[in-house]
Every structure is written in structure tokens, then in C-alpha cells.
Amino acid sequence: MMSTGGLSKERLGRMHNVMAGYVERGEVPGLVTLVSRRGEVHVDAIGMKAMGGSDPMERDTIFRITSMTKPITAAAAMILVEECKLRLDEPVDRLLPELSNRRVLRRLDGPLDDIVPANRQITLRDLLTLRLGIGAVMAPPNQYPIQKAIAEAGLAPGPNPPAHPPDEWMKRLGSLPLIHQPGERWMYHTGSDILGVLIARAADQQLEEFLSERIFQPLGMKDTGFHVPAAKLKRLPPSYMTHRETGTLTVHDDPSCSRWGQPPAFQSGGGGLVSTIDDYLAFCQMMLNKGRYGRERILSRPSVELMTSDQLTPEQKAEASIFFDDKSSWGFGVGITTRRDSLATVPGRFGWDGAVGTSGYSDPKEDMVGILMTQRLMDSPVPPNVFVDFWTSAYQSIDD
Structure with a gap:
């Protein structure tokens, strides 16, 4: 049976059964899925908000989207680029003096004082592409001195928001050496947090105010922000993580x-x-429509095309192989697909995942958006089976 969006209702039913299996097996208390194609939207809320609870998961449940924030922050930066308030290849020192005169470790496992001057200054492009020279070190905790220093400074990337205000956070970051030369390697996460500070300083307002005025309000994103107001807390489910010793789910964040x-x-x-x-x-x-949403234009088409194009070298992808492979890469704040080897890996597809169990991608070729919302923390950067099965199920539902 055909639908106007080219999605099979029978196969969407198959997707429901596959995703419901994760709830029935107790792997997640509940989840919400969305598949939109050619403007036709299918949403399915399954299970409960909490393990053993009686409050059902609903379409308007509020989720901690963690790293799915990154594409939004990158879009905000490009708004300022379009207004010529920021420039892609201008050093960020003008607004982020904490990052001036960088020093770089001679080697990852070296002492913090074994450093050399940076070859050049850090640019906005470096922040957008996560090639500024510092970020998550993908190794067991405290394996290297710089890892320990990052953690002790409260700068270690993780599923919880940083505890220090922006100026203090930047001061602490500025006290540490870079791990690699600017532009040399891709390192996850930290560049996007710095980008948020840069946007706030460039706009002379808090990051949330800028995002609200320029993105959330024009797009009608009425429930998106950096915290959940008291009146909406009942819509926030607990989040869960795997207990290392028992393998069972334990509460990560209680509403x-x-x-x-x-x-x-x-x-x-x-x-x-x-x-x-x-x-x-x-x-x-909006991103799928090349910057336009209804009567609103958030970004120009060239900006979206730039954001969603491959920005990494083959060597940089190989060095970050836990995140990328020969079919994926990174643009400006988004992961992108470059080669097809499964149902969902359509070249040109872009988006990202969130560490607390969310995934969202847009596919220009199929005119399609898929979003999965759970609240179970990922156990590693490798997508969990619930992500894999959601995307397989979403693409197998295409019926033309």
C-alpha cells in the first residue's frame, strides 16, 4: 500500500514491532520514533517514560539530545558568518583571547610542559570541523597526563553539562596545551563547546538567547532549550546508563x-x-530545505551546502576511525555519509547522534528525516543496536 510520502504502512508496522521489542526486552523503558518523507510525518511513541513506571512515553516527551546540539550550534555560527560578524578563516583570538598564543604537546603521552609553539592560530573553521587541536582523548581514563589535566579542570567531554560558567571554563581551557597542531587532526566535542562561547560573545548575548531568537522561535521549537522549566518537568523522563559491573540499567539523571x-x-x-x-x-x-522553513529563511542554500560537505582528509578520518570509516565523515557540526554500504548510508545524508540515546539525520536524496529518541546512554561511540535497527527499519519502509 502506497502513501503520499512513499512509505509503506505495512512496513512502518514492521518498524513498530522491531522497536517495541527493545521495550519488551527491557533494553529501554520507552522510545519515540519519527520518519518524515516528502512532508508526510509518522511518529510512534512506545513504552513508558520510566522503568517499571505507568506514565506512557508521548510524542511531546522532552529528551536530553546531548550531541544533537552540535548541528544547531554550527547553524548558529553560520548565521553570524552570513552577517559578516564572524569569518571562517579569521583567528578566534579577537573574541576568545584565552586561545591566543597556543602551545602544543610534542607527543600525546608527554608531560604538560614538553611543548612547542602552535604553527598558527585557531580559526572558526577549526571549531566547526573539530580540528582545533584539543578534544576527547579516546583512551582509558587517566592514561595520559593531558587526559588527567583535562578531567581535573572540569573540561572532560561527557553526557552532563560543564559545571563552570563560560569565562571560567575558557580560562581553564586556555591554561592547557593543545594536543595537536591546529588543523592537523579531528578531535571530538570540545570545539563545539568553544563555538557556543564564541557565538555568545560575537552576538553579545547568551547563547540560548541567540539560538531562541534566530533558530528556535522562527522554527516553532517551543520546547527546546538548555533546561526544562518546572511546568514541563513532568514531560522529562529519567535517563539511564548501564551499570558497569552488573550490566543492568541504573538511573543517570532523575527528573x-x-x-x-x-x-x-x-x-x-x-x-x-x-x-x-x-x-x-x-x-x-529546515536543513533539508537548504535553510528555509515555511516563510522563514534561517540560512542560505550555500551555507547549508558547505555545512553538509566533507571537510576531512582521508588521514583525519582514519585517525578518528572509532567515529568514521570509509563511508562517513564530518562537515560543519554534522556527520555526513559519503559512500553507501547499507540501507541507511545514503551519500549526502547528514546529522548526528546524542550520547544519551538519540539519533537524527536528514537525507536530501530521499527527501527524508529520521529521528529516534531514547534516554539510555550509549556505551561507546559505536551506535547501539537500537540505532542500527531504527535506521534499517526506517529505510526498509520506503515503498517507491
Whole structure:
């Protein structure tokens, strides 16, 4: 049976059964899925908000989208580029003096004082492409001195918002050497948090105010922000993580005392937002429409094309192989697909995942958006089976 969006209702039913299996097996308490193609939107809320609870998961449930914040922050930066308030290849020192006169470790495992001068200054392009020279070190905790220093300074990337206000956070970051030369290697996360500070300083307002005025309000994203107001907390489910010793699920963040229950000290451009599946669809649809949403134009078509094009060298992708392979890469704040080897890996597809169990991508070729919202933390950068099965199920539902 054909639908106007070219999706099979029978096969969408198959997707429901596959995703419901994760709830029935107790792997997640509940989840919400969305598949939109050619403007036809299918949303499915399955299970409960909490393990053993009786409050059902709903379409307007609010989720911690963590790193799915990154594409939004990158879009905000490109708004300022279009207004010539920021320039892609201008050093960021003008607004981020904490990052001037960088020093770089001679080697990853070396002492913090074994350093050389940076070959050049850090640019906005470096932040957008996560090639500024510092970020998540993908190794066991405290394996290297710089890892320990990053953690002790409260700068280690993770699923929770940073505890320090932006100026203090930048001061602490500025006290540490870079791990690699600017532009040399891709390192996850930290560049997006710095980008959020840069946007706030360039716009002379808090990051959330800028995002609200320039992205959230024009797109009707009424439930997206850096915290959940008290009146909406009942719509925020608990988040869960795997207990290392027992393998069972334990609460990571309880809505009754949630880290997201009050305005954060640091509005994290790398991972601080909460949102709903319909709010995030609006952002994805804007990006799919090359910057336009209804009567609103958020970005120009060339900006979106630039953001969603491959920005990494083959060597940089190989060095970050836990995130990328020979079929994927990174643009400006988004992961992109470059080669097809499965149902969902359509070249040109772009988006990203969130560490607390969310995934959202736009596919220009299929005129399609898919979003999965759970609240179970990922155990590693490798997508969990619930992500893999969602995307397989979404693409197998195409019926033309």
C-alpha cells in the first residue's frame, strides 16, 4: 500500500514491532520514533517514560539530545558568518583571547610542559570541523597526563553539562596545551563547546538567547532549550546508563533532581540542549530545505551546502576511525555519509547522534528525516543496536 510520502504502512508496522521489542526486552523503558518523507510525518511513541513506571512515553516527551546540539550550534555560527560578524578563516583570538598564543604537546603521552609553539592560530573553521587541536582523548581514563589535566579542570567531554560558567571554563581551557597542531587532526566535542562561547560573545548575548531568537522561535521549537522549566518537568523522563559491573540499567539523571531542571552554569553548544521529536524535526526539515522553513529563511542554500560537505582528509578520518570509516565523515557540526554500504548510508545524508540515546539525520536524496529518541546512554561511540535497527527499519519502509 502506497502513501503520499512513499512509505509503506505495512512496513512502518514492521518498524513498530522491531522497536517495541527493545521495550519488551527491557533494553529501554520507552522510545519515540519519527520518519518524515516528502512532508508526510509518522511518529510512534512506545513504552513508558520510566522503568517499571505507568506514565506512557508521548510524542511531546522532552529528551536530553546531548550531541544533537552540535548541528544547531554550527547553524548558529553560520548565521553570524552570513552577517559578516564572524569569518571562517579569521583567528578566534579577537573574541576568545584565552586561545591566543597556543602551545602544543610534542607527543600525546608527554608531560604538560614538553611543548612547542602552535604553527598558527585557531580559526572558526577549526571549531566547526573539530580540528582545533584539543578534544576527547579516546583512551582509558587517566592514561595520559593531558587526559588527567583535562578531567581535573572540569573540561572532560561527557553526557552532563560543564559545571563552570563560560569565562571560567575558557580560562581553564586556555591554561592547557593543545594536543595537536591546529588543523592537523579531528578531535571530538570540545570545539563545539568553544563555538557556543564564541557565538555568545560575537552576538553579545547568551547563547540560548541567540539560538531562541534566530533558530528556535522562527522554527516553532517551543520546547527546546538548555533546561526544562518546572511546568514541563513532568514531560522529562529519567535517563539511564548501564551499570558497569552488573550490566543492568541504573538511573543517570532523575527528573526530580535533574541537572536539566534549572538553568546551567554553562550553556553547552556541544551537548546541552533538551528538545522534543517535533521540535528537532523542524530543525532537520529546515536543513533539508537548504535553510528555509515555511516563510522563514534561517540560512542560505550555500551555507547549508558547505555545512553538509566533507571537510576531512582521508588521514583525519582514519585517525578518528572509532567515529568514521570509509563511508562517513564530518562537515560543519554534522556527520555526513559519503559512500553507501547499507540501507541507511545514503551519500549526502547528514546529522548526528546524542550520547544519551538519540539519533537524527536528514537525507536530501530521499527527501527524508529520521529521528529516534531514547534516554539510555550509549556505551561507546559505536551506535547501539537500537540505532542500527531504527535506521534499517526506517529505510526498509520506503515503498517507491
